[in-house]
Amino acid sequence: MTHDVSVDDEMAKHLLQEMLRIKIFEEETKARYEEGEIPGFVHLDRGHEGSHAGMAAAMRDDDWLAVGGARLVGQYIVKGVPLGEIMAELYGRTGGSNKGHGGQMHVSKVDRKLYGHAATIGSGQNPAVGLALAEEMKGTDNVAVTTIGDGGTSRGSFHTALIFAAYWDLPVVFIIENNGWAISTPSESLPPDRLSDYGDPVNIPTESIDGSDVETVYHTVSEAIDRARDGGGPTVIESRVARLNPHFEGDKETYRDEEELERALEEKDPVKNYRERVLEAGVVSESEIEDIIDTIEREVQEAVEYARESPDPEPEAAYEHVYKTPLYGQGEQE
Amino acid sequence: MTREITYIEAVAEAIDEEMDRDDDVILFGEDVEDFGGNFGETAGLHEKYDDDRVRNTPLAEIGIAGMALGAAVGGIRPVAELQFADFAATAGDEIFNQIPKQPYVSGGSLEVPLTIFAPSGAGIGAGAQHSQSVHSWLGNVPGWVVVTATTPYDAKGLLKSAIRDDNPVFYLPHKALVETQGEVPDEEYTLPLGEAVVEEEGEDVTVVATQVMFHRAKEAAADLDVNVELINPRTFAPLDTETIAESVEKTGRLVVVDETVERYGTQSHIANEIVENHFFSFDAPPKTIGVKDVPIPVSPTLETEVIPGTERIKAGIESVF
Numbered sequence: 001m002t003h004d005v006s007v008d009d010e011m012a013k014h015l016l017q018e019m020l021r022i023k024i025f026e027e028e029t030k031a032r033y034e035e036g037e038i039p040g041f042v043h044l045d046r047g048h049e050g051s052h053a054g055m056a057a058a059m060r061d062d063d064w065l066a067v068g069g070a071r072l073v074g075q076y077i078v079k080g081v082p083l084g085e086i087m088a089e090l091y092g093r094t095g096g097s098n099k100g101h102g103g104q105m106h107v108s109k110v111d112r113k114l115y116g117h118a119a120t121i122g123s124g125q126n127p128a129v130g131l132a133l134a135e136e137m138k139g140t141d142n143v144a145v146t147t148i149g150d151g152g153t154s155r156g157s158f159h160t161a162l163i164f165a166a167y168w169d170l171p172v173v174f175i176i177e178n179n180g181w182a183i184s185t186p187s188e189s190l191p192p193d194r195l196s197d198y199g200d201p202v203n204i205p206t207e208s209i210d211g212s213d214v215e216t217v218y219h220t221v222s223e224a225i226d227r228a229r230d231g232g233g234p235t236v237i238e239s240r241v242a243r244l245n246p247h248f249e250g251d252k253e254t255y256r257d258e259e260e261l262e263r264a265l266e267e268k269d270p271v272k273n274y275r276e277r278v279l280e281a282g283v284v285s286e287s288e289i290e291d292i293i294d295t296i297e298r299e300v301q302e303a304v305e306y307a308r309e310s311p312d313p314e315p316e317a318a319y320e321h322v323y324k325t326p327l328y329g330q331g332e333q334e
Numbered sequence: 335m336t337r338e339i340t341y342i343e344a345v346a347e348a349i350d351e352e353m354d355r356d357d358d359v360i361l362f363g364e365d366v367e368d369f370g371g372n373f374g375e376t377a378g379l380h381e382k383y384d385d386d387r388v389r390n391t392p393l394a395e396i397g398i399a400g401m402a403l404g405a406a407v408g409g410i411r412p413v414a415e416l417q418f419a420d421f422a423a424t425a426g427d428e429i430f431n432q433i434p435k436q437p438y439v440s441g442g443s444l445e446v447p448l449t450i451f452a453p454s455g456a457g458i459g460a461g462a463q464h465s466q467s468v469h470s471w472l473g474n475v476p477g478w479v480v481v482t483a484t485t486p487y488d489a490k491g492l493l494k495s496a497i498r499d500d501n502p503v504f505y506l507p508h509k510a511l512v513e514t515q516g517e518v519p520d521e522e523y524t525l526p527l528g529e530a531v532v533e534e535e536g537e538d539v540t541v542v543a544t545q546v547m548f549h550r551a552k553e554a555a556a557d558l559d560v561n562v563e564l565i566n567p568r569t570f571a572p573l574d575t576e577t578i579a580e581s582v583e584k585t586g587r588l589v590v591v592d593e594t595v596e597r598y599g600t601q602s603h604i605a606n607e608i609v610e611n612h613f614f615s616f617d618a619p620p621k622t623i624g625v626k627d628v629p630i631p632v633s634p635t636l637e638t639e640v641i642p643g644t645e646r647i648k649a650g651i652e653s654v655f
Contacts, residue, residue, distance in 0.1 A: 064408070099441035106439040115407060116440050123427045126397050130404020130412075137360065137386065137410050144404075157396045157427065164397040168389075321442035322476050323572065328499035329526030 005281040006215050011057065012283045015214045017292050018053035019271045022074035024296045025083060028304060029073065029090060033249055037308070038090045042104055045074035047212065047244035050270030051177055052078045054217025055145060055239075058225055062142045064135070066115040066128035069149030069177050070247065076107045079114045083299055084306035094317070095310030101321060113142075122148060122155030125174065129161050132170040132228075143171040143228040145221070151182025153195050162236065166202040169233035173224045174199070176236070177211060179243035184255040199236030211239030212270040242268035335520040342512040344486035345375045348493035349413060351522065353383055356411065359497055362389040363398055363415025363451070372417050373453060373512045395421045399428035399450065403436065406448040406502070413497060419454035419468045419506055433502045434477025449496045449503045454482075455545060455593055456641050457510035462629035465637075467545070470594035472504050473571040473603070479503040479527055480571040484548045486516035491525030492568060499527055508545040508593075528569045530577040536563035539587035539651060542578055542604055544568070547591045547642060554647040560655065570600060575607045579615075582608050586617035587654045591647055596624035618654045623647060 005012050026044045033042050045052065048071040056078030059065065067075045076086050081097055089096030090104050097107050098116075108116030115131060118124040128146035135142040152158055153176055165172040176195045178187050192198060196206035207224070209216050217239055224235035242264035246253045253261075278284050284292075339347075353359045361379060363371075367390045370377035380388040391398050395416055402414035416422060422429045429450075436444050456465035472480045479501045483489035489507055496503035530542075534552070538561040543551040548566055555562035563581050567573060582588050588608055590601040601622035609620060626640040 066404070097441070098439060098443070101441045102439040108436075108440040108444055110407075110440075110443050115404070116436050116444060118427075118432055120427050120431050123400065123432055126400020126428065127404030127407065127432070129397070130401035130406070131408040132404075133401060134405045134408025134410045137358075137405075138408075157400065160392075160394040160397040161400065163392050163394065164401055167392055321438045321440075323479065324437070324442075324445065324500045327479060327501065327527035327569070327572075328495040329524050330528045332526060 005278060005283055007218065009283050012278050015053050015057060015218065016274055016278055016284070016289070018056065018078050019049040019214060019274060020293060021296050022049045022052060022077050023271050024293065025077060025300050025303070026073060028300045030249060032304065039092055040103055041248045041250070042090070043070040043072065043248050044245045045071040047179060047242040047264070047268060047270065048074055048177060050214035050274065051211040051217050051239045051241050054214040055175060055221050057218050058221035059145055060142070062113060062140070063225070064113045064115055064128065064131040064142065064144040066124045066131060066144060066146040067117045068122070068124040068147045068152055071177065071179070072105060072107070072117055075147065076114065080112045081107060081109050081114060083303035087303040087307040088310045091307040091310065092312070093307055093310035094313050095306060099317065100313045122152030123157050124148065125158050125161030126164065128172055129164045129170055132165070132172045133168070136170060141229045143173060143225050145173045145175065145225070147175045147177055149182065150176060150178040150180070150187035150190065150195055151185065153198060154190065159198065162199060162202045162204060162234070165234040166204050169231070171228035172234040173221060173228055174234060174236045175221065176238045177241055178238050179241045181243050181247070183247045194238050196236045196238035204234050204236050206236045208238040208240065211241040212268045212273070214270055214274050244269060336517040337520060338515050339486055339518050340512065341483070341486045341489050341507070341514050341516065342373050342375055344490035344518055345493060345507055346377060348490045348497070349376065350379060350382070352494055352497040353379065353387060358410045359413065360387045360389070360405070360410060361413045361415070362391050362401070364391055364393055364417055366390060366415055371415065373509070376415070395425035396428055399425040399433065402448045402450070403428060403433050403446060406446045407436070407444050411447050411497060413449045413451055416450060416452040418464045419452035420463050420466045422452060422468055422471065430475050434475045438477055445500055446502045447500045449505055451505050453509045454506040455508040455510055456630050456637055457546060459632055459634055459637060460509070461632045465630040467506070467593040467625070469506055469570045470598065470600045473600060477502065478571060479569060480506070481527060481569050482506045482544045483508070484544050484566050486514070486518050488525065488566070488568060490518055491523055492527070495524045495527050498524070503527070510546050525568070528572055528574060530565055530567045530574040532563060532577065532581065533566050534562065534564040536561040536585065538562065538585055539589060539654060540565060540578065540581040540585045541589045541591065541651065542567060543591040545593060547593050550642065550644045551591050551647050553644045554651060557648060558651055560651065562651065573604065573607070578604065579608055579612050582612060583615045586615060588616070588620040589623065589650050589654060590620065591623045591642055591650065593641065594624055595627055596622065597627045599624045621650045621654050623650045
């Protein structure tokens with residue numbers, strides 16, 4: 001199944017490159033996790049690469065991204081967090097974006113306008129509304145994009161955020177990455193036909209798109225961002241993707257139908273599909289793609305080396321960053 | 335020079351002066367516009383600062399607290415009002431998991447300079463879900479600066495500092511104190527966060543109390559033939575244990591009175607801090623006094639029963655001699 005390429009050659013190459021960066025980084029993450037180098041647990045993004053890359057390509061650097069769902073690392077990558085800082089954070093090292101205090105679920109980087117994830121799932125949308133409010137108060141035309149999984153849309157906090165964004169017409173783009181599964185609960189069993197329908201009762205424009213098609217995501221999110229930037233208020237987008245890996249590494253997926261998964265792997269792999277598409281359209285050659293892959297593999301190896309060499313935090317660092325001290329007025333004479 | 339104003343006037347002045355001083359300070363919550371807040375704390379502000387900086391919100395504390403978090407990270411200084419401190423529970427994830435933890439998990443890169451304004455405390459017959467003192471809930475979550483106000487002087491000076499502080503501050507005025515009067519300087523001032531104050535010096539026993547309990551402890555002390563050193567912690571978290579410890583080293587006796595529930599309450603935490611680190615300063619075991627381990631009932635008779643009164647505090651002070 002191929003389509004014409006609907007973006008210029010430079011953008012097409014960029015989208016492919018970003019998706020490959022996610023894929024290769026995560027293949028290495030999986031290997032490092034299996035070797036026991038990465039603590040905790042990891043959730044991989046396979047199937048979401050197109051949604052992440054298309055979304056970020058529609059954003060300006062000064063737009064906020066408040067990440068949600070469980071497929072996070074790809075979002076950190078497309079928002080421009082250096083790969084070494086992400087990998088070192090997965091390792092829990094001092095060279096990580098969060099100095100080892102956050103880990104895989106909490107990478108944040110204010111200078112890239114990446115807001116930290118609400119790992120309780122579904123609590124990141126009201127902060128995104130606040131980020132949009134801050135931009136509006138400061139008189140910029142920057143927007144806030146926020147992602148959430150299908151599971152998180154059942155949280156009341158998600159619906160409250162829609163109400164608050166609509167109440168003041170704030171520049172927020174809500175993207176629901178519906179990958180079909182909240183761990184083992186199928187999104188098909190949720191009440192709405194399309195999860196973007198949750199925008200209807202609060203009069204927010206909605207779209208439901210094939211999120212495994214990177215160009216569709218790019219165009220749809222661009223349109224929503226343009227509207228938000230022009231004062232047209234929020235949008236809710238359902239980006240339908242396939243979850244091509246288990247919820248977390250180690251999940252045996254006993255609840256999934258094997259044939260359905262095989263079919264998804266065959267049909268809904270955004271990276272494979274887009275690679276074929278740009279090749280067929282003559283936008284890039286096989287050898288150019290090989291060069292891109294070589295470059296990314298080198299970057300990823302450098303990221304792993306950086307993480308390995310980055311020191312563990314000193315135990316005392318556990319007590320840092322609880323408060324910014326001194327507190328206001330503390331230590332001064334009254 | 336000073337003048338006498340009410341506690342709630344002091345609160346209103348603090349918000350007004352900080353909004354006037356810093357354009358990044360904004361105020362939002364339920365009924366903060368022309369209604370003026372449940373206690374009159376935001377009266378006149380909407381007219382003065384317009385729709386952008388003073389905003390009524392839909393009825394959802396999740397949105398109020400969550401939006402405040404994002405707005406603060408985005409570089410402005412929200413004062414977000416919860417109509418009653420009890421409602422912190424309705425925004426549980428925002429208040430217990432998100433706001434106090436985002437600066438820490440980010441390794442210090444996300445800053446959250448917000449103030450939650452949440453009237454607390456019993457004494458107006460408001461029942462189990464509008465009368466609680468919740469600083470023990472919040473004190474249990476590292477990351478919050480937890481501040482209470484005892485007098486108009488405290489109410490104004492501490493709120494101004496809360497708004498200027500770069501941490502998330504949970505500021506708890508007490509509902510039963512809103513009409514109380516007190517001396518407040520004519521000129522601008524702030525009070526330090528994180529520092530307790532010795533309000534009255536004494537030699538025989540240290541009594542730690544805040545808000546309504548402070549005023550009752552003062553009454554109790556006046557009725558007793560002992561010389562009480564009265565300490566107002568002002569900030570419950572992080573707690574200034576040093577000031578309390580220094581006092582106990584002098585007096586050898588400690589009574590902690592607070593309007594949080596006794597079970598797992600602030601009283602036992604404060605007493606423990608001093609006992610564990612300064613055991614040999616004590617001439618008698620410490621005494622803790624708080625709300626009885628029940629939800630707060632409406633009937634004035636029942637409410638009076640469970641909230642520490644002057645007589646209970648007097649008996650508590652006498653018990654350490």
